[in-house]
Amino acid sequence: MTYDVVALVRKDPDMRALIDAMVEAGPELRVRGAGGGAVVQLRDDDGTPLVSIEAAQRVDVPGEVERLLGAETAACMPDPCWWVEVRASRGTDGTAAGVDTAGLAHRFADGLVGSLGGTVWSAHPRPTARRRDARDERNEDAR
Protein backbone atom coordinates (compact mmCIF):
# COMPACT_ATOMS: atom_id res chain seq x y z
CA MET A 1 0.00 0.00 0.00
CA THR A 2 1.12 3.55 -0.63
CA TYR A 3 1.22 6.35 1.88
CA ASP A 4 -0.29 9.65 0.71
CA VAL A 5 0.55 13.08 2.10
CA VAL A 6 -0.94 16.39 0.92
CA ALA A 7 0.69 19.72 1.68
CA LEU A 8 -1.81 22.60 1.58
CA VAL A 9 0.40 25.67 1.32
CA ARG A 10 -0.26 29.39 1.44
CA LYS A 11 2.01 30.47 -1.45
CA ASP A 12 2.50 29.10 -4.96
CA PRO A 13 5.38 26.65 -4.47
CA ASP A 14 8.03 27.77 -6.96
CA MET A 15 10.93 25.57 -8.02
CA ARG A 16 13.18 27.06 -5.33
CA ALA A 17 10.73 26.11 -2.53
CA LEU A 18 10.27 22.60 -3.96
CA ILE A 19 14.01 21.99 -4.26
CA ASP A 20 14.68 23.30 -0.76
CA ALA A 21 12.05 20.95 0.65
CA MET A 22 13.47 18.02 -1.36
CA VAL A 23 16.99 18.68 -0.13
CA GLU A 24 15.71 18.91 3.40
CA ALA A 25 13.82 15.62 3.03
CA GLY A 26 16.70 13.60 1.57
CA PRO A 27 19.88 15.42 0.50
CA GLU A 28 21.50 12.37 -1.10
CA LEU A 29 18.50 11.39 -3.23
CA ARG A 30 18.19 11.87 -6.97
CA VAL A 31 15.42 13.91 -8.58
CA ARG A 32 13.79 12.71 -11.76
CA GLY A 33 10.78 13.87 -13.80
CA ALA A 34 8.12 11.29 -14.63
CA GLY A 35 4.58 11.03 -16.02
CA GLY A 36 5.18 13.54 -18.81
CA GLY A 37 6.66 16.16 -16.52
CA ALA A 38 3.62 16.41 -14.23
CA VAL A 39 5.38 14.43 -11.51
CA VAL A 40 8.78 14.76 -9.85
CA GLN A 41 10.24 11.72 -8.12
CA LEU A 42 12.85 11.31 -5.42
CA ARG A 43 14.84 8.17 -6.15
CA ASP A 44 17.71 6.33 -4.55
CA ASP A 45 21.06 5.60 -6.23
CA ASP A 46 19.61 2.50 -7.91
CA GLY A 47 16.78 4.49 -9.47
CA THR A 48 14.07 3.09 -7.22
CA PRO A 49 11.27 5.69 -6.86
CA LEU A 50 10.74 6.52 -3.19
CA VAL A 51 8.42 9.52 -3.25
CA SER A 52 6.45 11.07 -6.15
CA ILE A 53 5.42 14.72 -6.01
CA GLU A 54 2.65 16.04 -8.24
CA ALA A 55 2.64 19.57 -9.73
CA ALA A 56 0.96 22.06 -7.36
CA GLN A 57 -2.63 23.06 -8.11
CA ARG A 58 -4.28 26.23 -6.86
CA VAL A 59 -7.39 25.50 -4.77
CA ASP A 60 -10.16 27.71 -6.16
CA VAL A 61 -12.89 25.37 -4.88
CA PRO A 62 -12.43 25.11 -1.09
CA GLY A 63 -15.20 22.47 -0.78
CA GLU A 64 -12.87 19.95 -2.43
CA VAL A 65 -10.55 19.95 0.58
CA GLU A 66 -13.38 18.99 2.92
CA ARG A 67 -14.86 16.44 0.49
CA LEU A 68 -11.60 14.54 -0.07
CA LEU A 69 -9.47 15.28 3.02
CA GLY A 70 -12.10 15.86 5.72
CA ALA A 71 -13.56 18.74 7.74
CA GLU A 72 -10.68 18.87 10.21
CA THR A 73 -8.14 19.59 7.47
CA ALA A 74 -10.51 22.03 5.75
CA ALA A 75 -10.70 24.03 9.01
CA CYS A 76 -6.88 24.50 8.99
CA MET A 77 -6.34 25.17 5.28
CA PRO A 78 -4.68 28.46 4.35
CA ASP A 79 -6.29 31.11 2.14
CA PRO A 80 -5.13 31.29 -0.62
CA CYS A 81 -4.17 27.64 -0.90
CA TRP A 82 -2.14 25.35 -3.20
CA TRP A 83 -2.58 21.55 -3.15
CA VAL A 84 0.66 19.51 -3.43
CA GLU A 85 0.09 15.75 -3.55
CA VAL A 86 2.95 13.55 -2.30
CA ARG A 87 2.88 9.78 -2.69
CA ALA A 88 5.30 7.48 -0.88
CA SER A 89 5.97 4.09 -2.47
CA ARG A 90 5.96 1.29 0.11
CA GLY A 91 6.38 -2.45 0.06
CA THR A 92 4.76 -4.77 2.58
CA ASP A 93 7.42 -3.89 5.19
CA GLY A 94 6.50 -0.19 5.00
CA THR A 95 9.67 0.79 3.15
CA ALA A 96 10.96 1.05 -0.40
CA ALA A 97 14.51 -0.25 -0.85
CA GLY A 98 14.92 -0.08 2.92
CA VAL A 99 13.94 3.60 3.16
CA ASP A 100 11.15 4.86 5.43
CA THR A 101 9.34 6.57 2.54
CA ALA A 102 6.40 7.80 4.67
CA GLY A 103 8.88 9.65 6.85
CA LEU A 104 10.52 11.05 3.73
CA ALA A 105 7.16 12.27 2.35
CA HIS A 106 6.37 13.90 5.70
CA ARG A 107 9.75 15.63 5.85
CA PHE A 108 9.21 17.03 2.35
CA ALA A 109 5.66 18.26 3.18
CA ASP A 110 6.83 19.73 6.50
CA GLY A 111 9.66 21.54 4.74
CA LEU A 112 7.25 23.05 2.22
CA VAL A 113 4.79 24.15 4.90
CA GLY A 114 7.68 25.45 6.99
CA SER A 115 8.74 27.86 4.26
CA LEU A 116 5.36 28.71 2.68
CA GLY A 117 2.86 28.30 5.55
CA GLY A 118 -0.16 26.00 5.56
CA THR A 119 -1.01 22.54 6.85
CA VAL A 120 -0.23 18.88 6.13
CA TRP A 121 -2.78 16.09 5.65
CA SER A 122 -1.80 12.42 5.63
CA ALA A 123 -3.76 9.27 4.86
CA HIS A 124 -2.95 7.94 8.34
CA PRO A 125 -1.86 9.59 11.55
CA ARG A 126 1.77 10.59 11.24
CA PRO A 127 4.00 7.76 12.49
CA THR A 128 5.25 9.05 15.86
CA ALA A 129 7.87 6.43 16.71
CA ARG A 130 9.28 6.17 13.20
CA ARG A 131 11.28 3.08 12.52
CA ARG A 132 14.78 4.30 11.79
CA ASP A 133 17.10 2.57 9.45
CA ALA A 134 20.62 3.04 8.24
CA ARG A 135 19.67 5.33 5.37
CA ASP A 136 17.66 7.56 7.69
CA GLU A 137 20.62 7.87 10.01
CA ARG A 138 22.72 8.97 7.07
CA ASN A 139 20.10 11.59 6.21
CA GLU A 140 20.32 13.00 9.70
CA ASP A 141 24.12 13.06 9.61
CA ALA A 142 24.14 14.85 6.30
CA ARG A 143 22.23 17.84 7.66
Next chain:
Amino acid sequence: MTIHPAVDLATDRTVLVYQDRPVVPLSSWLADAMATFAEEGRGLQVVTPAASRLTFPLRSLLSRPQARWVVAEPDGSGGHYDGLTGTRLVWDDTAGYVPAAAPEAPAAPVGGTAPSDLSPAFLQRPAALGAHLIIDVTAVHPATDELLLGAVAEALARAFTGADPGGWGTSEPALNVWDRAALTATCRRRAPQPTWFAFVGPGGGTRPCIGTQRVSRVTSGVKEKVTFAVAYAEDEPPALHRLEDTVGDLAHRGVLRTLTAHRLPGRPDLTYEPRTPSAATPVGLALGPGAVTEAGMDHVLESPVSGHLMGRREQPAVWFPFGDGTTPESRQAFTRLMRHLGAEGPPTV
Protein backbone atom coordinates in the same frame (compact mmCIF):
# COMPACT_ATOMS: atom_id res chain seq x y z
CA MET B 1 8.06 0.03 -10.79
CA THR B 2 9.20 2.50 -13.40
CA ILE B 3 6.45 2.17 -16.01
CA HIS B 4 4.23 4.92 -14.61
CA PRO B 5 4.46 6.92 -11.39
CA ALA B 6 0.97 5.83 -10.29
CA VAL B 7 1.42 2.10 -10.90
CA ASP B 8 2.53 -0.20 -8.11
CA LEU B 9 2.35 -3.54 -9.88
CA ALA B 10 1.90 -4.65 -13.47
CA THR B 11 0.95 -7.97 -15.05
CA ASP B 12 0.73 -8.75 -18.76
CA ARG B 13 -2.88 -7.65 -18.96
CA THR B 14 -3.50 -5.46 -15.91
CA VAL B 15 -1.89 -2.69 -13.91
CA LEU B 16 -2.58 -2.32 -10.20
CA VAL B 17 -2.63 0.87 -8.16
CA TYR B 18 -2.69 0.64 -4.36
CA GLN B 19 -4.53 3.44 -2.62
CA ASP B 20 -4.75 3.60 1.16
CA ARG B 21 -6.71 6.69 2.14
CA PRO B 22 -10.18 7.28 3.65
CA VAL B 23 -11.71 8.75 0.46
CA VAL B 24 -10.10 7.60 -2.79
CA PRO B 25 -10.67 10.04 -5.67
CA LEU B 26 -10.07 9.75 -9.41
CA SER B 27 -6.76 11.56 -9.05
CA SER B 28 -4.79 12.92 -11.98
CA TRP B 29 -2.39 10.00 -11.48
CA LEU B 30 -5.18 7.47 -11.84
CA ALA B 31 -6.71 9.31 -14.79
CA ASP B 32 -3.34 9.40 -16.52
CA ALA B 33 -2.56 5.76 -15.74
CA MET B 34 -5.95 4.74 -17.07
CA ALA B 35 -5.48 6.66 -20.32
CA THR B 36 -1.96 5.27 -20.81
CA PHE B 37 -2.91 1.66 -20.28
CA ALA B 38 -6.29 1.75 -22.03
CA GLU B 39 -4.33 2.44 -25.24
CA GLU B 40 -2.39 -0.77 -24.67
CA GLY B 41 -5.61 -2.66 -23.92
CA ARG B 42 -4.51 -3.31 -20.35
CA GLY B 43 -7.01 -3.26 -17.49
CA LEU B 44 -6.79 -1.14 -14.34
CA GLN B 45 -7.34 -2.42 -10.80
CA VAL B 46 -7.40 -0.15 -7.77
CA VAL B 47 -6.63 -1.96 -4.51
CA THR B 48 -7.80 -0.42 -1.21
CA PRO B 49 -8.35 -1.45 2.40
CA ALA B 50 -11.98 -2.25 3.38
CA ALA B 51 -12.20 1.05 5.28
CA SER B 52 -11.68 3.15 2.15
CA ARG B 53 -14.55 4.75 0.28
CA LEU B 54 -14.60 5.74 -3.39
CA THR B 55 -15.85 8.97 -4.91
CA PHE B 56 -18.58 8.74 -7.53
CA PRO B 57 -16.22 9.41 -10.48
CA LEU B 58 -13.79 6.67 -9.42
CA ARG B 59 -16.62 4.22 -8.73
CA SER B 60 -18.02 4.92 -12.22
CA LEU B 61 -14.61 4.33 -13.77
CA LEU B 62 -14.10 1.06 -11.90
CA SER B 63 -17.56 -0.18 -13.00
CA ARG B 64 -16.29 -0.37 -16.56
CA PRO B 65 -15.11 -3.57 -18.23
CA GLN B 66 -11.39 -4.22 -17.70
CA ALA B 67 -11.47 -2.27 -14.44
CA ARG B 68 -11.99 -3.50 -10.89
CA TRP B 69 -12.14 -2.26 -7.31
CA VAL B 70 -10.12 -4.81 -5.33
CA VAL B 71 -10.65 -4.70 -1.56
CA ALA B 72 -8.32 -6.32 0.97
CA GLU B 73 -10.26 -8.52 3.42
CA PRO B 74 -10.27 -6.75 6.79
CA ASP B 75 -9.78 -10.07 8.68
CA GLY B 76 -6.07 -10.17 7.91
CA SER B 77 -6.45 -13.39 5.89
CA GLY B 78 -4.68 -11.84 2.91
CA GLY B 79 -7.78 -12.45 0.77
CA HIS B 80 -9.47 -9.93 -1.52
CA TYR B 81 -12.97 -9.24 -2.83
CA ASP B 82 -14.62 -7.10 -5.49
CA GLY B 83 -15.75 -3.81 -3.91
CA LEU B 84 -18.76 -3.43 -6.20
CA THR B 85 -20.14 -6.99 -6.24
CA GLY B 86 -18.61 -8.66 -3.16
CA THR B 87 -17.26 -11.57 -5.25
CA ARG B 88 -14.20 -13.24 -3.71
CA LEU B 89 -11.08 -12.71 -5.80
CA VAL B 90 -7.89 -14.68 -6.31
CA TRP B 91 -4.57 -13.64 -7.81
CA ASP B 92 -3.75 -14.54 -11.39
CA ASP B 93 -0.22 -13.85 -12.67
CA THR B 94 -1.50 -12.67 -16.05
CA ALA B 95 -4.77 -10.88 -15.27
CA GLY B 96 -4.32 -9.62 -11.71
CA TYR B 97 -7.26 -10.25 -9.37
CA VAL B 98 -10.01 -12.42 -10.87
CA PRO B 99 -13.21 -14.00 -9.43
CA ALA B 100 -12.37 -17.06 -7.34
CA ALA B 101 -15.08 -19.31 -8.74
CA ALA B 102 -14.60 -18.86 -12.48
CA PRO B 103 -11.40 -17.04 -13.35
CA GLU B 104 -11.68 -14.66 -16.29
CA ALA B 105 -15.49 -14.89 -16.31
CA PRO B 106 -17.31 -11.57 -16.16
CA ALA B 107 -18.62 -10.75 -12.70
CA ALA B 108 -21.97 -12.47 -12.17
CA PRO B 109 -24.95 -10.27 -11.33
CA VAL B 110 -25.34 -10.13 -7.59
CA GLY B 111 -28.80 -11.69 -7.64
CA GLY B 112 -27.44 -14.76 -9.40
CA THR B 113 -24.43 -15.33 -7.17
CA ALA B 114 -24.53 -17.82 -4.35
CA PRO B 115 -24.01 -16.08 -0.98
CA SER B 116 -20.97 -18.28 -0.30
CA ASP B 117 -19.20 -16.62 -3.23
CA LEU B 118 -19.48 -13.27 -1.51
CA SER B 119 -17.16 -11.92 1.14
CA PRO B 120 -18.77 -11.64 4.60
CA ALA B 121 -17.13 -8.22 4.94
CA PHE B 122 -19.07 -7.09 1.88
CA LEU B 123 -22.37 -8.24 3.40
CA GLN B 124 -22.00 -6.21 6.59
CA ARG B 125 -24.61 -3.50 6.41
CA PRO B 126 -23.28 0.02 6.49
CA ALA B 127 -24.62 2.37 9.15
CA ALA B 128 -27.07 4.97 7.85
CA LEU B 129 -27.97 5.00 4.19
CA GLY B 130 -29.90 7.71 2.44
CA ALA B 131 -30.57 7.71 -1.28
CA HIS B 132 -28.63 8.63 -4.38
CA LEU B 133 -30.39 9.90 -7.45
CA ILE B 134 -28.32 9.22 -10.60
CA ILE B 135 -29.28 11.04 -13.80
CA ASP B 136 -27.71 10.25 -17.18
CA VAL B 137 -28.23 12.78 -19.93
CA THR B 138 -27.08 12.73 -23.53
CA ALA B 139 -27.35 16.05 -25.36
CA VAL B 140 -26.18 17.04 -28.84
CA HIS B 141 -25.45 20.64 -29.78
CA PRO B 142 -24.92 22.11 -33.23
CA ALA B 143 -21.15 22.59 -33.71
CA THR B 144 -20.98 26.39 -33.85
CA ASP B 145 -18.35 28.90 -32.77
CA GLU B 146 -20.80 30.26 -30.19
CA LEU B 147 -21.35 26.89 -28.48
CA LEU B 148 -20.84 27.11 -24.73
CA LEU B 149 -20.69 23.69 -23.07
CA GLY B 150 -21.84 22.86 -19.54
CA ALA B 151 -25.50 23.93 -19.78
CA VAL B 152 -26.74 20.43 -18.92
CA ALA B 153 -24.47 20.17 -15.87
CA GLU B 154 -25.62 23.59 -14.73
CA ALA B 155 -29.32 22.79 -15.26
CA LEU B 156 -29.01 19.56 -13.25
CA ALA B 157 -27.09 21.16 -10.37
CA ARG B 158 -29.56 24.06 -10.18
CA ALA B 159 -32.60 21.81 -10.29
CA PHE B 160 -31.43 19.42 -7.57
CA THR B 161 -29.25 21.55 -5.27
CA GLY B 162 -30.43 25.10 -5.98
CA ALA B 163 -26.87 26.17 -6.85
CA ASP B 164 -24.53 26.13 -9.85
CA PRO B 165 -21.63 23.69 -9.77
CA GLY B 166 -18.78 25.07 -7.69
CA GLY B 167 -15.87 23.63 -9.62
CA TRP B 168 -14.65 21.44 -12.41
CA GLY B 169 -11.49 19.56 -13.31
CA THR B 170 -10.13 16.83 -15.55
CA SER B 171 -9.53 14.77 -12.39
CA GLU B 172 -10.26 14.96 -8.65
CA PRO B 173 -9.90 17.22 -6.72
CA ALA B 174 -11.83 19.45 -9.19
CA LEU B 175 -10.09 22.68 -8.23
CA ASN B 176 -11.06 25.11 -11.04
CA VAL B 177 -13.92 27.51 -10.38
CA TRP B 178 -16.99 26.56 -12.46
CA ASP B 179 -16.53 28.46 -15.71
CA ARG B 180 -18.32 27.29 -18.85
CA ALA B 181 -16.11 29.38 -21.18
CA ALA B 182 -12.95 27.86 -19.67
CA LEU B 183 -14.18 24.27 -19.89
CA THR B 184 -15.42 24.87 -23.46
CA ALA B 185 -11.95 26.18 -24.35
CA THR B 186 -10.35 23.04 -22.87
CA CYS B 187 -12.65 20.79 -24.92
CA ARG B 188 -11.98 22.78 -28.11
CA ARG B 189 -8.23 22.58 -27.57
CA ARG B 190 -8.40 18.80 -27.21
CA ALA B 191 -10.80 18.23 -30.13
CA PRO B 192 -11.13 15.98 -32.10
CA GLN B 193 -10.04 13.97 -29.05
CA PRO B 194 -12.90 13.61 -26.55
CA THR B 195 -12.58 15.39 -23.19
CA TRP B 196 -13.60 14.00 -19.82
CA PHE B 197 -14.14 16.16 -16.76
CA ALA B 198 -15.79 16.11 -13.36
CA PHE B 199 -17.94 18.89 -11.89
CA VAL B 200 -18.73 19.26 -8.21
CA GLY B 201 -21.15 21.15 -6.02
CA PRO B 202 -19.83 24.20 -4.18
CA GLY B 203 -19.63 22.33 -0.85
CA GLY B 204 -19.92 24.23 2.38
CA GLY B 205 -23.28 22.88 3.52
CA THR B 206 -24.98 22.66 0.11
CA ARG B 207 -26.47 19.33 -0.89
CA PRO B 208 -23.69 16.97 -2.07
CA CYS B 209 -23.71 16.53 -5.83
CA ILE B 210 -21.10 15.52 -8.38
CA GLY B 211 -21.08 14.71 -12.04
CA THR B 212 -18.87 13.46 -14.80
CA GLN B 213 -19.07 14.53 -18.38
CA ARG B 214 -17.62 13.37 -21.67
CA VAL B 215 -17.58 15.79 -24.58
CA SER B 216 -17.03 14.40 -28.06
CA ARG B 217 -17.49 15.35 -31.67
CA VAL B 218 -20.18 13.34 -33.50
CA THR B 219 -21.52 13.67 -37.05
CA SER B 220 -24.59 15.56 -35.83
CA GLY B 221 -22.64 18.04 -33.69
CA VAL B 222 -21.00 18.10 -30.27
CA LYS B 223 -22.18 15.50 -27.80
CA GLU B 224 -22.27 15.98 -24.04
CA LYS B 225 -22.71 12.75 -22.10
CA VAL B 226 -23.37 13.70 -18.50
CA THR B 227 -23.81 11.53 -15.42
CA PHE B 228 -24.97 13.45 -12.37
CA ALA B 229 -25.36 12.15 -8.82
CA VAL B 230 -27.05 13.86 -5.88
CA ALA B 231 -27.36 12.52 -2.33
CA TYR B 232 -30.20 12.59 0.20
CA ALA B 233 -30.12 11.83 3.92
CA GLU B 234 -31.81 8.79 5.49
CA ASP B 235 -35.08 10.60 6.22
CA GLU B 236 -35.24 12.66 3.01
CA PRO B 237 -37.13 11.56 -0.09
CA PRO B 238 -35.16 12.23 -3.31
CA ALA B 239 -36.61 15.16 -5.29
CA LEU B 240 -38.03 12.96 -8.08
CA HIS B 241 -40.68 15.59 -8.82
CA ARG B 242 -37.93 17.83 -10.24
CA LEU B 243 -37.13 15.30 -12.98
CA GLU B 244 -40.09 16.25 -15.17
CA ASP B 245 -39.24 19.96 -15.08
CA THR B 246 -35.62 19.15 -15.89
CA VAL B 247 -36.67 17.12 -18.92
CA GLY B 248 -38.93 20.02 -19.99
CA ASP B 249 -36.10 22.51 -19.53
CA LEU B 250 -33.60 20.45 -21.58
CA ALA B 251 -36.23 19.68 -24.25
CA HIS B 252 -37.01 23.40 -24.64
CA ARG B 253 -33.33 24.07 -25.27
CA GLY B 254 -33.61 21.64 -28.19
CA VAL B 255 -30.53 19.58 -27.26
CA LEU B 256 -31.93 16.59 -25.33
CA ARG B 257 -31.35 13.13 -26.81
CA THR B 258 -32.08 10.90 -23.82
CA LEU B 259 -32.33 11.14 -20.05
CA THR B 260 -32.52 8.24 -17.64
CA ALA B 261 -32.86 8.47 -13.87
CA HIS B 262 -32.13 5.81 -11.25
CA ARG B 263 -32.19 5.75 -7.47
CA LEU B 264 -30.18 3.54 -5.16
CA PRO B 265 -29.49 3.39 -1.44
CA GLY B 266 -26.31 5.30 -0.66
CA ARG B 267 -24.37 7.32 1.85
CA PRO B 268 -25.54 10.91 2.38
CA ASP B 269 -21.97 12.12 1.67
CA LEU B 270 -22.09 10.60 -1.84
CA THR B 271 -19.13 8.25 -1.30
CA TYR B 272 -19.24 4.46 -1.75
CA GLU B 273 -18.21 1.78 0.77
CA PRO B 274 -17.24 -1.75 -0.34
CA ARG B 275 -20.40 -3.18 1.27
CA THR B 276 -23.83 -4.53 0.43
CA PRO B 277 -24.84 -4.46 -3.20
CA SER B 278 -27.10 -1.55 -3.90
CA ALA B 279 -29.00 -2.20 -7.09
CA ALA B 280 -30.10 0.93 -8.91
CA THR B 281 -33.82 1.11 -9.74
CA PRO B 282 -34.96 3.10 -12.79
CA VAL B 283 -37.37 5.91 -11.90
CA GLY B 284 -37.83 7.56 -15.27
CA LEU B 285 -36.72 7.84 -18.88
CA ALA B 286 -37.05 10.63 -21.44
CA LEU B 287 -36.62 10.52 -25.19
CA GLY B 288 -35.61 13.82 -26.75
CA PRO B 289 -37.24 15.10 -29.97
CA GLY B 290 -34.68 13.45 -32.25
CA ALA B 291 -34.97 10.11 -30.50
CA VAL B 292 -38.78 10.31 -30.65
CA THR B 293 -38.70 11.05 -34.38
CA GLU B 294 -36.35 8.13 -35.05
CA ALA B 295 -38.50 5.68 -33.06
CA GLY B 296 -41.71 7.16 -34.59
CA MET B 297 -44.01 9.37 -32.51
CA ASP B 298 -46.98 7.01 -32.94
CA HIS B 299 -44.93 4.03 -31.80
CA VAL B 300 -43.59 5.94 -28.78
CA LEU B 301 -47.08 7.03 -27.73
CA GLU B 302 -48.46 3.48 -28.06
CA SER B 303 -46.12 2.42 -25.27
CA PRO B 304 -47.59 0.34 -22.40
CA VAL B 305 -46.15 2.96 -20.01
CA SER B 306 -47.86 6.32 -20.24
CA GLY B 307 -45.60 9.15 -21.36
CA HIS B 308 -45.88 12.92 -21.03
CA LEU B 309 -45.21 15.24 -23.96
CA MET B 310 -42.66 17.89 -22.98
CA GLY B 311 -40.90 20.84 -24.54
CA ARG B 312 -41.74 22.30 -27.94
CA ARG B 313 -45.17 21.49 -29.33
CA GLU B 314 -43.99 20.90 -32.90
CA GLN B 315 -41.12 18.62 -31.83
CA PRO B 316 -41.82 17.29 -28.37
CA ALA B 317 -39.79 15.10 -26.06
CA VAL B 318 -41.55 12.29 -24.18
CA TRP B 319 -41.04 11.66 -20.45
CA PHE B 320 -41.90 8.28 -18.93
CA PRO B 321 -41.99 8.30 -15.10
CA PHE B 322 -41.78 4.84 -13.48
CA GLY B 323 -42.79 5.63 -9.86
CA ASP B 324 -40.55 6.33 -6.89
CA GLY B 325 -38.21 3.36 -7.33
CA THR B 326 -39.12 1.73 -4.01
CA THR B 327 -41.52 -0.91 -5.42
CA PRO B 328 -41.10 -3.61 -8.11
CA GLU B 329 -43.48 -1.64 -10.36
CA SER B 330 -40.75 0.85 -11.27
CA ARG B 331 -38.47 -1.80 -12.72
CA GLN B 332 -41.39 -3.59 -14.41
CA ALA B 333 -42.45 -0.37 -16.10
CA PHE B 334 -38.89 0.19 -17.30
CA THR B 335 -38.69 -3.35 -18.68
CA ARG B 336 -42.05 -3.03 -20.48
CA LEU B 337 -41.00 0.25 -22.05
CA MET B 338 -37.64 -1.13 -23.17
CA ARG B 339 -39.35 -4.13 -24.75
CA HIS B 340 -41.73 -1.82 -26.59
CA LEU B 341 -38.99 0.50 -27.85
CA GLY B 342 -36.91 -2.42 -29.07
CA ALA B 343 -34.27 -4.73 -27.71
CA GLU B 344 -31.57 -2.09 -28.07
CA GLY B 345 -33.36 0.25 -25.70
CA PRO B 346 -33.67 3.94 -26.36
CA PRO B 347 -31.81 5.12 -29.42
CA THR B 348 -28.52 6.78 -28.66
CA VAL B 349 -26.31 8.96 -30.78
